[in-house]
Amino acid sequence: xxxxxxxxxxxxHLSRHVxxxxxxxxxxxxxxxxxxxxxxxxxxxxxEMFWGFNIPSSRLRHALFKLELELTxxxxxxGLADDIHSTLLLPPSYSIRAEKMTTDYLSALRKYxxxxxxxxxxxxxxxxxxxxxCLTVPAVxxxxxxxxxxxxxxxxxxxxxxxxxxxxxxxxxxxxALKPHGLEANSLMLVCDAGGGxxxxxxxxxxxxxxxxxxxxxxxxxxxxxxxxxxxxxxxxYLLSKFEDEEDWSLQTLADALEWFERTKYRFVGDERxxxxxxxxxxxxxxxxxxxxxxGSHHITGYDIQGFFQPVCDQVVRLIQEQVDQxxxxxxxxxxxxxxxxxxxxxxxxxxxSLDPSVKLLQPPTGRAYLDGxxxxxxxxxxxxxxxxxVRVMQWVVNKCQEVRENHPMMFRLEDRRLVSDGHPGIxxxxxxxxxxxxxxxxxxxxxxxxxxxxxTLVAGISHIPTNEFKQKTGADGLRYYIISYSIGAILFxxxxxxxxYRDDKVIGTVKANYT
Numbered sequence: 343x344x345x346x347x348x349x350x351x352x353x354x355h356l357s358r359h360v361x362x363x364x365x366x367x368x369x370x371x372x373x374x375x376x377x378x379x380x381x382x383x384x385x386x387x388x389x390e391m392f393w394g395f396n397i398p399s400s401r402l403r404h405a406l407f408k409l410e411l412e413l414t415x416x417x418x419x420x421g422l423a424d425d426i427h428s429t430l431l432l433p434p435s436y437s438i439r440a441e442k443m444t445t446d447y448l449s450a451l452r453k454y455x456x457x458x459x460x461x462x463x464x465x466x467x468x469x470x471x472x473x474x475x476c477l478t479v480p481a482v483x484x485x486x487x488x489x490x491x492x493x494x495x496x497x498x499x500x501x502x503x504x505x506x507x508x509x510x511x512x513x514x515x516x517x518x519a520l521k522p523h524g525l526e527a528n529s530l531m532l533v534c535d536a537g538g539g540x541x542x543x544x545x546x547x548x549x550x551x552x553x554x555x556x557x558x559x560x561x562x563x564x565x566x567x568x569x570x571x572x573x574x575x576x577x578x579x580y581l582l583s584k585f586e587d588e589e590d591w592s593l594q595t596l597a598d599a600l601e602w603f604e605r606t607k608y609r610f611v612g613d614e615r616x617x618x619x620x621x622x623x624x625x626x627x628x629x630x631x632x633x634x635x636x637x638g639s640h641h642i643t644g645y646d647i648q649g650f651f652q653p654v655c656d657q658v659v660r661l662i663q664e665q666v667d668q669x670x671x672x673x674x675x676x677x678x679x680x681x682x683x684x685x686x687x688x689x690x691x692x693x694x695x696s697l698d699p700s701v702k703l704l705q706p707p708t709g710r711a712y713l714d715g716x717x718x719x720x721x722x723x724x725x726x727x728x729x730x731x732x733v734r735v736m737q738w739v740v741n742k743c744q745e746v747r748e749n750h751p752m753m754f755r756l757e758d759r760r761l762v763s764d765g766h767p768g769i770x771x772x773x774x775x776x777x778x779x780x781x782x783x784x785x786x787x788x789x790x791x792x793x794x795x796x797x798x799t800l801v802a803g804i805s806h807i808p809t810n811e812f813k814q815k816t817g818a819d820g821l822r823y824y825i826i827s828y829s830i831g832a833i834l835f836x837x838x839x840x841x842x843x844y845r846d847d848k849v850i851g852t853v854k855a856n857y858t
Contacts, residue, residue: 344361344459361454361455380395381394381395381405382407382408382447383397384403384404384407386404391450393447394450400592402593404438407444408440409540410440411440411444412480412482412486445494448494448498452500453499456468472502473500473501473502474501475504476504476506476511477491477504479506479508480507481507481535481543481544481565482542482564491505507544508542508681509533509535510557512533514557516678516704524702525551525675526548527551528547529673530669530675531674531677532545532676532678533545533680534658534661534678534679535684536681537569538571538682539571540567541566541568541569542563543563543564543565543661544665545674546558546560564664566657568658569683570607570654570682573651576649576650576654578596581599581625584640585633585640590628591627599625602623603623608685608687609687610647611688616644616647617643617644618643618644620642621642621643621647623640623642624638625638626638655688655689658692659693662697674701676702676703677701678704678705679693684705685705726817726818726819726821727817727818729817729818733788734788734789735788736785736786737754740752741785750833751842752832753829753830753844754829754832757826758770758828759823760826761821763821767804768804769805770801770802770826771800773799774797774799774800776797777794796858798856798857798858799856799858800855801853801855802828802830802852804851809824812826813827829844829845829847830844841854
C-alpha cells in the first residue's frame with residue numbers, strides 16, 4: 343500500500359493506493375499480473391534477477407528466504423514443515439545469503455513503487471518529498487532478526503523505516519474496516535495472522551477504540567510454520583508420489599496443478615457436499631486408467647482435500663489454544679482471523695468449533711488484512727475488449743435490514759458489450775444473486791458459491807432499439823463492439839418486486855425475472 347500527496351503544498355492530503363498490478367515478464371509494459379499481493383520469491387539467472395510474478399512458473403526459485411534472517415530459534419517451531427520440501431523451490435543457498443536475497447527483493451519492490459508514484463505526480467515533487475517505509479515482521483522474531491531486516495531495507499534504499507509486527511498491523515488495519523465490529527474497550531482480542539508461510543498470534547487488550555484505536559500487548563507473540571503453503575507442499579507430495587516417474591511429467595505440469603490447488607483450497611468448505619464432490623485436477627499426461635488420468639485430468643475427492651488441510655489446521659488450532667491458555671479465557675472477547683490463509687472457510691470453521699461460544703470470531707470482508715490476490719485471482723477473467731484482466735465483484739442493490747420506499751425505484755447502472763459481427767443483441771440478461779448472511783458477516787465483495795445463490799435471471803428484450811442507436815467502438819483485440827448502456831430499476835412492494843429497463847433515465851421496457 344502506498345500513501346502519497348495528491349497535490350503539492352504545505353497542507354497535503356495523502357491518497358491511499360493499493361498496488362494491485364505487478365510486472366510479470368509477459369506484458370511489454372509494467373501493467374502485468376493483477377494481484378493484491380506479489381510472491382516473496384526471487385531467481386538469479388547469471389547477471390539477471392527476477393522477482394515475484396516475473397519468474398516463469400516452471401522455473402526453480404528461492405522462497406521463504408526472509409525466514410532465514412531469524413537465527414535464534416524462535417522460528418524453530420516449524421512442526422509439520424520440517425520434512426516437506428517443494429520441487430519448485432531451490433535448496434538453501436550457501437553462495438547467496440538471505441541478506442542479499444532480502445535486500446534485492448526489497449530493492450525491486452521499492453523501485454516498482456517509485457515508478458508507480460512517478461506516473462501520478464511530477465518528478466520534481468517526488469524528488470523533494472520525504473519518504474517513509476513501514477515493514478511488517480513475524481511476531482516471534484527476535485531483536486536480532488528485526489535489526490537484520492532493517493539493515494536489508496536500508497541497503498535496498500529505504501529510509502525512515504518503521505517496523506511493526508504482523509498481528510499488530512493486521513489489528514490496526516482490519517478493525518477500522520470491520521466497523522461496526524461490536525468490540526468493547528478493556529476486552530481481550532487474540533489476533534491470528536495466518537499467511538502462506540507462517541501463522542503469527544498475539545493477544546491484545548483493547549485499551550481504547552475512539553477517537554483512535556489503542557492496543558496493549560498482553561502475551562508474548564508466538565507462531566509456527568503452518569501456513570497455507572504447507573498444504574500446497576502436501577498436495578505436491580501427493581502428485582509426485584503418483585506421477586513423478588511418468589515419462590511426460592514436467593515441472594510445468596506440476597506448476598499448473600499447484601496453481602489449480604491454490605485457487606481451489608480457499609473455496610473448500612469441508613461440508614458434506616464438498617466431501618462427496620469429485621474435483622478435476624489438470625494433469626497434462628496421456629490417459630492412464632491405473633493412475634486415474636482421463637482427458638488431461640486426475641480426479642480427487644473432497645476427502646482427499648480435507649486430508650491436505652487436516653494436519654495443518656490442527657497445528658493452527660493448537661497454537662490458538664496455547665495462546666488462550668496464557669490469558670484468563672473468560673476475559674477473551676474475540677479472535678481476529680486475518681492473512682491469506684485466514685480467508686479459508688475450512689480453517690475458519692475449525693477455529694470456530696474450538697472456541698467457547700461466547701468468543702466472537704471476526705474476519706475482514708475479504709478474509710485478509712493485508713490485501714492479497716489469491717482470492718482476486720480466482721475471480722479474474724480476460725477482458726478482450728480492453729485487453730486486460732478484470733475481476734468479478736458483486737454489486738449489491740439492497741442490503742439486509744435496509745429501509746426501502748415503496749414506489750421508489752432503486753437504480754443500478756450496467757453496461758454490456760456485444761460483437762457487431764454477431765448482429766443485433768436482441769436480449770440482455772443478468773443474474774440476480776442473494777446472500778442470506780445468517781451470521782451477519784456482511785455481503786461478500788466477490789462471487790461466493792458458499793454464501794450466495796442465484797435467485798433469478800433478469801431478462802429484457804431490446805430488439806426494438808435500432809442498432810444505429812448503439813455506440814460502436816473498436817476493442818483492444820481489433821474487433822468492433824456495440825456498447826449497450828442501460829439501467830435497471832427495482833421497485834420493492836410489500837409482496838413483489840417490479841423491474842423496469844431504463845435508458846437515458848427513461849423507462850423503455852419491462853424486465854422479466856426468471857426465478858430459479
